[in-house]
Amino acid sequence: MRTLFDFRPVNDAFGDPGLYVDFRDERRALLFDLGDITALAPRKLMRLTHVFVTHAHMDHFAGFDHLLRVVLGRKAGIVLFGGPGFVAQVEHKLAAYTWNVVHRYDMELVIDARELGTDGGGERACFSSLRRFARERCGPFEPAGDVLHEETMFRVRGRFVDHDIPCLAYAIEEKAQVKVNKDQLLALGLGAGAWLHELKHAVLTGAPEDTPIRMQWRDRLGIHDETRRVGELHPLILDVVPGRSVGYVTDLRYTDPNVDTLAELLAGADLLFIESVFLDEDSDHAARKNHLTARQAGRIARRIGAGAVVPFHFSPRYAGRDAELIAEVRSAWSDLRPD
Ligand SMILES: [Zn+2]
Numbered sequence: 616m617r618t619l620f621d622f623r624p625v626n627d628a629f630g631d632p633g634l635y636v637d638f639r640d641e642r643r644a645l646l647f648d649l650g651d652i653t654a655l656a657p658r659k660l661m662r663l664t665h666v667f668v669t670h671a672h673m674d675h676f677a678g679f680d681h682l683l684r685v686v687l688g689r690k691a692g693i694v695l696f697g698g699p700g701f702v703a704q705v706e707h708k709l710a711a712y713t714w715n716v717v718h719r720y721d722m723e724l725v726i727d728a729r730e731l732g733t734d735g736g737g738e739r740a741c742f743s744s745l746r747r748f749a750r751e752r753c754g755p756f757e758p759a760g761d762v763l764h765e766e767t768m769f770r771v772r773g774r775f776v777d778h779d780i781p782c783l784a785y786a787i788e789e790k791a792q793v794k795v796n797k798d799q800l801l802a803l804g805l806g807a808g809a810w811l812h813e814l815k816h817a818v819l820t821g822a823p824e825d826t827p828i829r830m831q832w833r834d835r836l837g838i839h840d841e842t843r844r845v846g847e848l849h850p851l852i853l854d855v856v857p858g859r860s861v862g863y864v865t866d867l868r869y870t871d872p873n874v875d876t877l878a879e880l881l882a883g884a885d886l887l888f889i890e891s892v893f894l895d896e897d898s899d900h901a902a903r904k905n906h907l908t909a910r911q912a913g914r915i916a917r918r919i920g921a922g923a924v925v926p927f928h929f930s931p932r933y934a935g936r937d938a939e940l941i942a943e944v945r946s947a948w949s950d951l952r953p954d
């Protein structure tokens with residue numbers, strides 16, 4: 616079965632960090648970080664519904680203006696997430712322009728900014744083009760633990776790591792998908808009906824194996840009505856595709872608390888996008904700059920048990936040496952020796 620998302624870095628590994636998360640079956644996308652996003656065509660920016668910013672250093676937030684320019688007058692709304700002070704930062708960005716005509720545009724744009732505090736509390740404000748992007752109240756933002764956003768098919772979790780300032784590390788989690796094996800259904804002489812929906816729901820919500828499912832359907836032989844248990848039907852006719860978990864981790868120090876936070880947020884992640892800014896020979900410099908070395912990134916990937924790792928946010932000082940950074944991440948990630 617097809618997976619829900621397609622994950623693409625916005626730029627090459629020396630460019631500004633960013634991850635574009637495209638829905639395979641919808642004209643819709645999520646974006647992680649908002650630095651230089653000029654590599655994304657306007658039609659790709661128009662698909663964005665939610666943008667998750669790690670922190671407001673320029674290489675992660677300077678693309679706000681470009682995004683605004685593309686969507687203004689063409690898109691109805693966009694939700695932005697960030698860390699402490701984020702709502703005020705969005706407000707200040709918007710206050711830097713003159714808005715005497717935007718209220719006449721046919722399409723109103725509402726920017727919905729949500730921030731997570733280090734105490735776990737939320738703050739939210741909306742900014743409408745109809746009212747010159749003045750800050751307005753628009754309901755609470757109440758994160759459920761580290762879950763910042765949740766829908767039927769996926770959720771996004773975020774936790775703070777230390778980058779001298781609090782910086783959000785994100786987990787993007789597809790939920791498990793359940794599909795009826797139609798060939799198997801036919802082979803068993805069963806017909807489709809509302810009971811299939813009931814069975815799928817029971818499996819996805821973890822109902823006990825002995826939960827009865829009343830199977831009713833009609834075919835050329837007439838009306839069928841029988842009852843079987845979830846534990847019996849599930850292995851016979853359902854294919855369960857486990858959801859993937861993907862990490863987006865950038866801008867942090869290599870400290871024990873940071874590594875522990877990531878191990879909790881991203882345990883067993885299938886895919887990890889992680890900054891690998893410096894070579895380990897420059898680890899003192901990396902510590903001064905509050906960034907990871909490639910080796911440290913690889914060790915984090917190994918600690919969380921990542922199935923695959925994609926390094927990015929390379930320092931320009933290594934131009935032409937990307938193979939060394941990649942090799943250092945990979946050898947630390949696949950190294951089976953204890954630290
Ligand atoms: Zn950065």
Ligand SMILES: [Zn+2]
Nearest residue numbers: 670672778866
């Ligand atoms: Zn930074």
